[in-house]
Amino acid sequence: MALLDSLPRHLFSTRGWGLLAAGVISLLFAQVMGRRDLLVLGLLLIVLPLISLAGIRVVKPRFRVYREFSPSTVETASITTVRLAVARTGIGVGRVIMEERLPPRFGESPAFRFPARSASGGTSRYEYHLRSGKRGQFTIGPVTAEFTDPFGLSLHRHCIDDGDTLTVTPAAVELPATGLAGARGNDGITATRTRANPSDDDVMTREYRHGDPMRRVHWPATARHGALMVRQEESVTTPEATIILDQRFVSFATGFGAVFGSDDGEDLVTSDTFEWAVTAVISVSAHLAERNYSLRFLDAAGDPAFHRSQSAPEPDAEEYSGAGGLQSVAESLAAIQLSGPHHLRRDHDTARREHAGGSDSGQSVFDDRLMDKLAAHRMRGPVVAVLGKISLAEARALSPAAGYAANAFALVIADRPGECHDVLEALRLGGWRAVAVEAATSLPAAWTYFDEGDAALGTAAADVRRGAGVAR
Numbered sequence: 179m180a181l182l183d184s185l186p187r188h189l190f191s192t193r194g195w196g197l198l199a200a201g202v203i204s205l206l207f208a209q210v211m212g213r214r215d216l217l218v219l220g221l222l223l224i225v226l227p228l229i230s231l232a233g234i235r236v237v238k239p240r241f242r243v244y245r246e247f248s249p250s251t252v253e254t255a256s257i258t259t260v261r262l263a264v265a266r267t268g269i270g271v272g273r274v275i276m277e278e279r280l281p282p283r284f285g286e287s288p289a290f291r292f293p294a295r296s297a298s299g300g301t302s303r304y305e306y307h308l309r310s311g312k313r314g315q316f317t318i319g320p321v322t323a324e325f326t327d328p329f330g331l332s333l334h335r336h337c338i339d340d341g342d343t344l345t346v347t348p349a350a351v352e353l354p355a356t357g358l359a360g361a362r363g364n365d366g367i368t369a370t371r372t373r374a375n376p377s378d379d380d381v382m383t384r385e386y387r388h389g390d391p392m393r394r395v396h397w398p399a400t401a402r403h404g405a406l407m408v409r410q411e412e413s414v415t416t417p418e419a420t421i422i423l424d425q426r427f428v429s430f431a432t433g434f435g436a437v438f439g440s441d442d443g444e445d446l447v448t449s450d451t452f453e454w455a456v457t458a459v460i461s462v463s464a465h466l467a468e469r470n471y472s473l474r475f476l477d478a479a480g481d482p483a484f485h486r487s488q489s490a491p492e493p494d495a496e497e498y499s500g501a502g503g504l505q506s507v508a509e510s511l512a513a514i515q516l517s518g519p520h521h522l523r524r525d526h527d528t529a530r531r532e533h534a535g536g537s538d539s540g541q542s543v544f545d546d547r548l549m550d551k552l553a554a555h556r557m558r559g560p561v562v563a564v565l566g567k568i569s570l571a572e573a574r575a576l577s578p579a580a581g582y583a584a585n586a587f588a589l590v591i592a593d594r595p596g597e598c599h600d601v602l603e604a605l606r607l608g609g610w611r612a613v614a615v616e617a618a619t620s621l622p623a624a625w626t627y628f629d630e631g632d633a634a635l636g637t638a639a640a641d642v643r644r645g646a647g648v649a650r
Contacts, residue, residue, distance in 0.1 A: 194331035240268030243339035347508040429566025472499035480548035489513035552582040567592035577608025588612040
């Protein structure tokens with residue numbers, strides 16, 4: 179029996195191998211004893227498993243699989259429930275053992291029998307739970323079915339669906355309230371009053387509507403447009419916040435072995451510092467969205483921040499608003515990764531040379547393209563830059579961007595925050611409130627620095643000794 183159990187199970191069951199072995203033995207005895215009946219028996223015992231093997235591969239059972247995730251997208255460290263409904267669409271076979279293939283990070287693949295004991299209407303339903311500690315997009319499935327012939331002699335396994343993609347988004351960290359909104363207030367909805375002045379070319383105007391008093395007609399604008407235009411003495415606007423996400427490989431991979439991929443074959447090129455940056459972006463986004471800000475996302479070159487993210491619902495979109503917009507941001511961040519020329523193994527000297535000379539990606543960063551994007555939304559709200567370890571030249575190029583924002587905040591994430599002093603000074607000279615942190619830093623502590631300054635750093639000093647560094 180132990181010998182039979184050691185034989186390959188993808189062709190015959192233990193019973194099938196037993197019949198084959200009995201058939202071979204019968205043939206041997208028929209040869210030795212010259213018995214025709216043993217010869218017939220031996221041939222029958224060998225042919226029967228072979229016929230069942232051929233039949234089960236020619237006449238394959240067909241199934242239909244429905245898979246549902248609840249919730250459809252899940253945050254890291256949260257649980258999603260997977261519901262499977264399997265229905266047979268072809269001819270019936272013997273018992274079927276099914277298995278849901280999972281990426282290694284989710285642990286052992288669940289197995290189940292078809293039909294289930296509680297099957298109704300020919301459909302069997304199953305349920306299990308998944309949790310991922312890392313963001314990304316993961317293929318759940320396919321379901322593989324191992325079935326036998328009616329006599330239980332042969333086995334066959336094949337996939338009965340293609341699997342579905344589970345999106346795991348980064349989880350937001352709650353941030354303390356700050357005065358980041360500046361003159362607009364923290365609620366994000368403040369009336370902006372513009373006093374009309376006939377000689378002021380910047381006055382806000384709109385087309386004349388029936389019932390508007392003639393005293394509000396703006397004659398210079400009327401002459402320009404060829405239609406009656408009136409002054410808007412007061413307008414209520416929703417403030418905007420612009421978030422700049424640096425996602426260049428050279429900014430977040432500063433040492434040997436700093437960059438890694440997943441172990442699931444669905445690799446994201448990322449690092450500990452970039453994961454901190456992604457968490458910061460989703461946290462700041464949630465913080466601002468709760469205060470009724472519309473959000474705009476750009477990368478270091480001024481392009482849409484998510485145009486290279488495989489999980490982005492709208493890769494070329496820049497602006498998001500409301501709960502739906504925040505959900506799109508979270509999904510876009512699920513599979514965002516470092517971009518530009520990179521090598522998973524490189525020495526520290528190479529990385530240092532890259533930072534000394536700026537980006538080697540062949541892509542201009544913090545240049546006129548980005549400045550034009552910021553100027554188009556001048557003073558409509560704060561700008562938050564989430565950066566890797568940038569060079570001094572790059573900091574000087576980014577520095578004037580603060581002039582286009584109501585407030586400008588820069589988070590610089592680096593392996594050694596203490597080495598970023600010159601970069602921070604260059605940003606601050608341009609009007610940025612800037613702080614350098616490492617991957618172990620508490621995000622709320624770094625955020626509080628923008629309001630409390632040195633007081634927040636003093637509070638964080640104990641965290642520095644415990645491994646969570648913040649640098650001025």
